[in-house]
Amino acid sequence: MGNAKIEKVTEELITPILQNEGFELVDIEFKKEGPHRYLRVYIDKPGGITLDDCQKTSEQLSDKLDEVDPIEENYFLEISSPGLDRPLKKASDFDKFKGEIVEVKLYEPINNSKVFEGELLGLYENVIKLNIANVGLVEIPKEKVAITKLAIKF
Template sequence: MVKKNIEELVTEIVLPITEKHKFELVDVEYIKEGPYWYLRIYIDKPGGITIDDCQLISEEIDPILDKKNFIEQSYFLEVSSPGLERPLRKDKDFEKFKGEPVEVKLFAPIDGKKVFEGELVGLIDNKIVIKKDTAETVEFDRDKVSSVRRIIKF
């Protein structure tokens, strides 16, 4: 089965469980790192996620995944918080974190740069828009962006 299909099927299974507990399903990731496969489920809630929250979701979905048995490879199941410097992937993430500092990484450089930082203006016409320290706004076509992450400055 294709990685994207696995992520979509797991999302369909996990979403009702996270909603039942009033958690946000941030992302589902099925990825190979070295010789091992990982199924990572990122959850969040106001005030943050605890280890007990992660354990609760893990214990509820693990038997369902075992029963459905649609993932051919052996894998490690991880349920965790997306972290403070969470990636922004979904449209709602770009709305939720407007006005916050972000780092935008590109697949290919623009004027010799692949990494840009600034305040998130938002997602406008499928372009990620940030405002740099100089108050200049910069737009990036979404398909040219490899990642967008929140930046937490202490």
């Protein structure tokens, strides 16, 4: 089974678990790192995810994965919060984090730059709109974007 299909099956299995707990699915990835494979599920909730939340979700999802058994090879299941530099994936993420400072990394440069940082104005018809200091409004087509994530300020 391909990675995308494994991620889709995992999403179908975990969605009712998360809805029951009041958690939000942020992302799912099935990756090979070195000799090992990892199924990572990133979850969130208002106020943040705790270690207990991750443990409870892991146990419930693990049981479901054992029943369905969609992954032939050995793998590690990891449940975690998206962290401070949370990636924005879904349209609802772009609404939820309007007004926040985000970092947008591109596959190919626009105006000789592959990284933009600014205030997120939103996602409109597959175009990310940012307000960048000393530049103003910048519009970036979503298909050119490798990742959009919350910027971390120290």
